[in-house]
Amino acid sequence: MSPTAHPSAAIVTEDHSALIAKLTDAIGAAYVQTDPADMAGRLVEDRGLYTGTAIALLRPGSTDEVATCVRLCAAAGVAIVPQGGNTGLVGGGVADGGVILTTDRLNRIRSVDATNATMTVDAGCILANIQQAADDADALFPLSLASEGSCQIGGNLATNAGGTAVLRYGNMRDLVLGLEVVLPDGRVLNDLNGLRKNNTGYDLRNLFIGAEGTLGIITAAVLKLFPKPVTRATALVACDGPDAALALYARMRAQNADTLSTFEYVERMALQMVLDHAPGCTDPMAEAHPAYCLIELTSANAADTLDARMETALEAAFEAGEIHDAVIGASEAQKDALWALREHLSESQKPEGASIKHDVSVPVSRVADFITTAKAACLAHMPDLRPCPFGHFGDGNLHFNLSRPVTMDDATFLAEYPTFNRIVHDIVHQMDGSISAEHGIGQVKRAELRRYKDPVALELMQQLKSALDPANIMNPGKVL
Numbered sequence: 001m002s003p004t005a006h007p008s009a010a011i012v013t014e015d016h017s018a019l020i021a022k023l024t025d026a027i028g029a030a031y032v033q034t035d036p037a038d039m040a041g042r043l044v045e046d047r048g049l050y051t052g053t054a055i056a057l058l059r060p061g062s063t064d065e066v067a068t069c070v071r072l073c074a075a076a077g078v079a080i081v082p083q084g085g086n087t088g089l090v091g092g093g094v095a096d097g098g099v100i101l102t103t104d105r106l107n108r109i110r111s112v113d114a115t116n117a118t119m120t121v122d123a124g125c126i127l128a129n130i131q132q133a134a135d136d137a138d139a140l141f142p143l144s145l146a147s148e149g150s151c152q153i154g155g156n157l158a159t160n161a162g163g164t165a166v167l168r169y170g171n172m173r174d175l176v177l178g179l180e181v182v183l184p185d186g187r188v189l190n191d192l193n194g195l196r197k198n199n200t201g202y203d204l205r206n207l208f209i210g211a212e213g214t215l216g217i218i219t220a221a222v223l224k225l226f227p228k229p230v231t232r233a234t235a236l237v238a239c240d241g242p243d244a245a246l247a248l249y250a251r252m253r254a255q256n257a258d259t260l261s262t263f264e265y266v267e268r269m270a271l272q273m274v275l276d277h278a279p280g281c282t283d284p285m286a287e288a289h290p291a292y293c294l295i296e297l298t299s300a301n302a303a304d305t306l307d308a309r310m311e312t313a314l315e316a317a318f319e320a321g322e323i324h325d326a327v328i329g330a331s332e333a334q335k336d337a338l339w340a341l342r343e344h345l346s347e348s349q350k351p352e353g354a355s356i357k358h359d360v361s362v363p364v365s366r367v368a369d370f371i372t373t374a375k376a377a378c379l380a381h382m383p384d385l386r387p388c389p390f391g392h393f394g395d396g397n398l399h400f401n402l403s404r405p406v407t408m409d410d411a412t413f414l415a416e417y418p419t420f421n422r423i424v425h426d427i428v429h430q431m432d433g434s435i436s437a438e439h440g441i442g443q444v445k446r447a448e449l450r451r452y453k454d455p456v457a458l459e460l461m462q463q464l465k466s467a468l469d470p471a472n473i474m475n476p477g478k479v480l
Contacts, residue, residue: 016055019076023058023099026068031059031105042083042100045091050443052094054081061105063180063188063219069101070217071186079473082213084124084155087147089357090442092159092212092478103154106219109133117225118177118194123154123218130223139225142169142261146346154218160210162438164342167394168261168298169226171438173209180220181208184469194222207464212440213475215468229261229298233306234335237314238289238325241267242368245293248322249364249394252295255313259306262296263394264342265367270349270388270401271341277351278344284327284337293393294342296335345390349403354410355388356417358400358424362433367396370431374400377423382416384408397437400424421448428452441479449479 024032033039039057044050055078060066073080079098086093086102103124110120114137121130127148134141142165145151151161157179161172169175178193191205208216239245242265249263268290274281297306310328317323329335349355362370375387384405391398402420404413425435429452441449450458458480465472465480 016076016078019072019078020056022072023056023069026072027058027060027065031061033057033059039100042086042102043095045089045094046087047089050091050094052081052096054095054098054100056099058099058101059105060101060103063106063182066101066103066106066182066217066219067186067188069099070182070184073099074185074471074473077471077473079476080217081475082154082158082217084152084158085126085147085150087151088155088159088442089359089439090436090444092440092442092475093155094443096477098473098476101217103152103217103219106154110220112137112225113194114139114225116194119223119225120192120194120220121153121223122220123152123157125153127151127153127156134225135228137225138228140228141175141223142226143172143175146343153221153223157209157218157221158211158213159440160438162392162395162397164262164264164392166392166397167263173206175224176205176209176221177224178222179205179208179218181216181218183216184471184474188219189216192220192222207468210440212442212478214465214479215474217474227300229300230302231304231306232296232298232335233310234294234296234329234338235310235314236284236327236338236341237293237295237317237323238285239291239293239323240289241291242371244322245291245393246364246368247320248293248317251317251320251322252313253394255316256297256309259297259299259304259309260295260394261298262294264294264391265393265398266292266294266342266345266390267388268292269386269403270345270390273348273352273388273403274341274344277348278340281337281340281344284341285325287325289324294338342390345388346399349388349401352386353404353406353408354413355404356402356414356420358402358421358435359397359437359439360400360424360428360433360435361395361397361437362428362431364394364396366431366433367393367398370427370433371398371400374424374427377427378402378420381419381423392437396433425452443478446477446479 034056043052081095081100083093083102106122106124108122112119145163156172178191180192181189314326386403388401
């Protein structure tokens, strides 16, 4: 399987017919799909870089049915690829034979405990539906992603998703208290507790968060809820580049740490793509600027005067020469319009041709240095390249995307993927950063992981994998 692979027909052979029959008896014929046409959408990675094969697509409807499917596959020695909404970006959910087990039928909100500020949900719940259920309970579940209308919470957990609110609330790992997991032998780990203090041995929960389905299948989770913000101030601020943005971030954090929930960075080239390709998006400023910061303050206290706090901080930034212009949303519609400029970034790159994407993180103090250094190094290799760095500046996570030169074809540009990986990832490593901030390792970064990860850490990861999944049937070929 490779980024240039073509769809392959998934054929149930005689070797697997007995397993298919048992699976059909276990969960019903309607939920065991073997027709290639029925599986086609589940065999292709979201960006189209990988196309896989599978002998069947399984859609169990309960934890018990997931466990039964796993036991049957384990007995037959058939690999299992867990899959949620199939919105991953590193090939982690693409099968290379074996079965795909999707959690889309595990979609119940099991319970909401308002006093404990928790919600227990099935792994197949769509993120947007969880957000809405929290809102209905007058609470907030803060994870927010571009794919929130289709991604599932189990996948968010398996990749330790981040998103735009990490600065205030943390990654997915910080938003969960307990898990239910089907292990590679079919046993069920029941750790669905809502405890904020539980010092009874190893933290098994965190083994499975970020493991990309290589150690087991998450089937349910206890999520943290937060007070629902009732007021917000949203601003788009123009500046000269990453150094000015870093100074502005330090100012905002010092003056508004209790309410600062978002600090996103976008350079002009990336914003221009949104203005060119995203319907309804317009430039809120009269002049173009080198870079922009999207800043949001939120509070659960209606008496908080967030617009005034935003204005005070930005006035000081003007006086210090850190920013050139600013637009503060005066209505909810205007605030949403400012957010749309950030939310359409990834989709707006597609009409501009192929892009080479890097999801990296460095210490916040090094973010500006990284952007400047990495851009210069990439342009030295390909002067007509169009760098489009953007992302979660306040937590050190950047999507360092590279759009192909206008005159270059996609295939020629994508052939440079290994070269640009080496340029960018070497700089990340030199700055004590990570080659994967929130997208995971999957297949795309397996070799890179071995190049940069501490060898002792890699050895421990392999020992954990061997201990929990000695037959290597759970999402093989991913991460390790």
